Amino acid sequence: MFDLFARVFGRDDASKEVAKERLRLVLVHDRASLSPQALENLKNDLVKVISQYLDIDDQGFQVDFSRHDDAMALVANIPIRRKAATNRNSL
Amino acid sequence: MGEAIVITSGKGGVGKTTTTANIGAGLAQAGQRVALIDADIGLRNLDVVMGLENRIVYDLVDVVEGFAKLKHALIKDKRFENLYLLPAAQTRDKTAVSPDQMRDLVGEMKQEFDFVLIDCPAGIEQGFKNAVAGSDKAVVVATPEVSSVRDADRIIGLLEAEEKHHPSLIVNRIRPSMVKKGDMMDIDDMIEILAIDLLGVVPDDEFIVVSTNRGEPAVLNPASRAGEAYRNITRRLMGENVPMMKLDDEGQGFIGRLRKMMGLKG
Ligand SMILES: Nc1ncnc2c1ncn2[C@@H]1O[C@H](COP(=O)(O)OP(=O)(O)OP(=O)(O)O)[C@@H](O)[C@H]1O
Ligand SMILES: [Mg+2]
Numbered sequence: 538m539f540d541l542f543a544r545v546f547g548r549d550d551a552s553k554e555v556a557k558e559r560l561r562l563v564l565v566h567d568r569a570s571l572s573p574q575a576l577e578n579l580k581n582d583l584v585k586v587i588s589q590y591l592d593i594d595d596q597g598f599q600v601d602f603s604r605h606d607d608a609m610a611l612v613a614n615i616p617i618r619r620k621a622a623t624n625r626n627s628l
Numbered sequence: 629m630g631e632a633i634v635i636t637s638g639k640g641g642v643g644k645t646t647t648t649a650n651i652g653a654g655l656a657q658a659g660q661r662v663a664l665i666d667a668d669i670g671l672r673n674l675d676v677v678m679g680l681e682n683r684i685v686y687d688l689v690d691v692v693e694g695f696a697k698l699k700h701a702l703i704k705d706k707r708f709e710n711l712y713l714l715p716a717a718q719t720r721d722k723t724a725v726s727p728d729q730m731r732d733l734v735g736e737m738k739q740e741f742d743f744v745l746i747d748c749p750a751g752i753e754q755g756f757k758n759a760v761a762g763s764d765k766a767v768v769v770a771t772p773e774v775s776s777v778r779d780a781d782r783i784i785g786l787l788e789a790e791e792k793h794h795p796s797l798i799v800n801r802i803r804p805s806m807v808k809k810g811d812m813m814d815i816d817d818m819i820e821i822l823a824i825d826l827l828g829v830v831p832d833d834e835f836i837v838v839s840t841n842r843g844e845p846a847v848l849n850p851a852s853r854a855g856e857a858y859r860n861i862t863r864r865l866m867g868e869n870v871p872m873m874k875l876d877d878e879g880q881g882f883i884g885r886l887r888k889m890m891g892l893k894g
Contacts, residue, residue: 551810556774557817563774564781564821 565602565609576600583613592618630661632734632744633865634763634793638779640750642771643800646836648747649677650855651767653845654862656711660742663702665734666716667759668749669724675715679843680705689717692729698736707848712741722754727761734762743865752786766793767827771801772813781822796827798861803832804875815872828861830854831875 566572571579580600587593597616602609635648645668652664666674669689675681683703686696691714698714705711714737717724737744748759760766766787770780780797787793799815806812819826833854839846846855847862860870 553807553810553813553817556813557821560774560777560821563778567778567782568785 568609569602576602587615591615594618630738630741630743631765632738632746632763633765633767634667634746634748634759635767635769636748636756636759636783636787637750637769637776638752638783639770639776642776643769643798643830644750645673645677645747646840647767647769647798647800647830647858648674648745650845650847650858651862651865652711652743652745653678653705653708654847654858655743655745655865656705656708657848658862658866659710660866661710661740662708662743662745663712663714663737663741665714665737665744665746667730667746667755669716669755669758670718670721671749672716672718674747675703675713676843677840678705678713678845680713680715681843684715687715687717688733689720689724692725692733698733722749722758725758727757730758731762752782756783756786760787760790760793763793766795767798768795768824769798769800770818770822772799772807772818777813777818777821784822784824794825796825797822798828798830799826800830801832802829802875807875826872827864828857829872829875830857830861831873 566576580598583600584593584595584598588595594616597614599614601612603612635644635651637644645666648664652662656662664674664678665688666672667688668674672687675684680703686701688701690696691698691701702712702714705713734744734746744762746759746763749755768780768783768787770776784795787795797819799818802815803812807814815826815829831853833846833852835846835849835852836854839849839852839855845858846852847858849855857873860873863870
C-alpha cells in the first residue's frame with residue numbers, strides 16, 4: 538500500500554536522488570583530478586597570493602567547483618576588507 | 629575494411645563479456661562477418677559464455693608471439709559460420725601483449741571481418757590499454773549504481789582524451805520496478821551525468837543466467853527481454869535507427885500485479 542502511496546505522491550527520500558547527488562560531487566573532483574586535500578591546498582595558496590595585493594577576509598574565503606550545464610567552473614568567493622579601499626585612496 | 633569496437637566499463641562484473649557475446653551473435657545472425665577477441669588475458673570467460681570452451685587450441689598470446697597463425701587460433705562458432713572467437717590466454721597475464729601488438733592484430737582482423745569486437749578486462753591499466761589500442765569505437769557498459777557510473781565516467785574521460793573512440797553507453801541491468809519507485813537511477817539520469825550518447829538499455833533479466841549456463845547468447849532467444857534489447861543494439865550498430873525499448877515492469881510492480889489479478893496482459 539505504501540508503494541502506491543509513494544508512487545502517487547512522489548517521494549523526496551527516493552534513494553536515486555541521493556545517488557545522483559553523491560555522484561555529482563564525486564565526479565566533480567574525479568574530473569578535475571583534484572582531491573579534497575588538493576583543493577584545500579589550492580585555497581591556501583590563493584589566499585597567500587591574493588593577500589599580497591588585497592586585504593582579504595580569509596575566514597569568509599570560499600573556493601569550490603560548480604557546474605553550469607555541461608561546463609565546470611572553479612568559483613571563488615573572496616570577501617575584501619574595507620581597508621583595501623582606503624589603501625587605494627591614499628595612493 | 630571492418631570496424632573494431634571495444635566493450636569496456638572500468639568497473640568489473642557489469643556485463644562486458646555478456647554484451648560482447650550478445651552483440652557478436654546478434655551481428656552474426658544478421659549476416660555480418662564477426663570476430664570476437666577476448667582481451668581479458670588470465671581471466672578468460674568469453675569462450676564459456678559463447679559455449680566454445682571445448683574447442684580452444686591456440687590463444688591470443690600464441691598469435692601475438694608468432695607461435696600460431698591467426699587463422700589457426702580463431703575458433704569457429706557452432707551456430708554461425710561467419711562468427712569467430714579469438715580466446716584469451718589463461719595462464720599468462722596482461723603484460724604478455726603490448727598495445728602496439730594489439731593494434732597490428734586488430735588491423736589484420738579488420739581486413740577479414742565486418743566487425744571485430746574486443747571484450748575488455750576491468751580496470752584502467754595495461755589490459756584496458758591493450759583492448760583499446762586497436763579499436764575505432766568504444767562501447768561503455770554501466771549499471772545504474774554509483775560505483776559503476778563513477779568508473780564509467782573515468783573510462784569516458786580516458787577515451788575522450790584520445791579523441792578517437794566516440795564512446796557510447798549501454799545501461800545494463802536496469803530494473804523498471806525499482807526505477808518506478810525512485811530507488812534506481814533511470815536512463816535520463818545516467819545520460820545527464822555521463823554526457824554521452826546512448827547506444828542501448830538492457831533490462832536485468834534472469835534469462836541471462838540461463839543463457840550463460842547453456843553457452844547460448846540471449847540475443848538468439850526471441851522471448852528474452854535482454855535478448856530483444858541486444859537485437860536492437862545490434863541493429864543500431866549496423867546503422868539502423870531503432871527506437872529505445874519501452875521498459876515497463878511487467879508483472880513486478882503494483883500495476884503489474886493488479887493487471888495479473890484481473891487477468892489482463894501487457
Ligand atoms: N542484463 C543482465 N541481467 C541479468 N544478469 C546479468 C545481466 N548482465 C550481466 N549479468 C550477469 O552479471 C555477471 C557479470 O557479467 P559479465 O561477466 O558479462 O561482466 P563483465 O563486465 O564481463 O565482468 P568482468 O569485469 O569480470 O570481466 C554474470 O553473472 C552475468 O550473467
Ligand atoms: Mg568479462
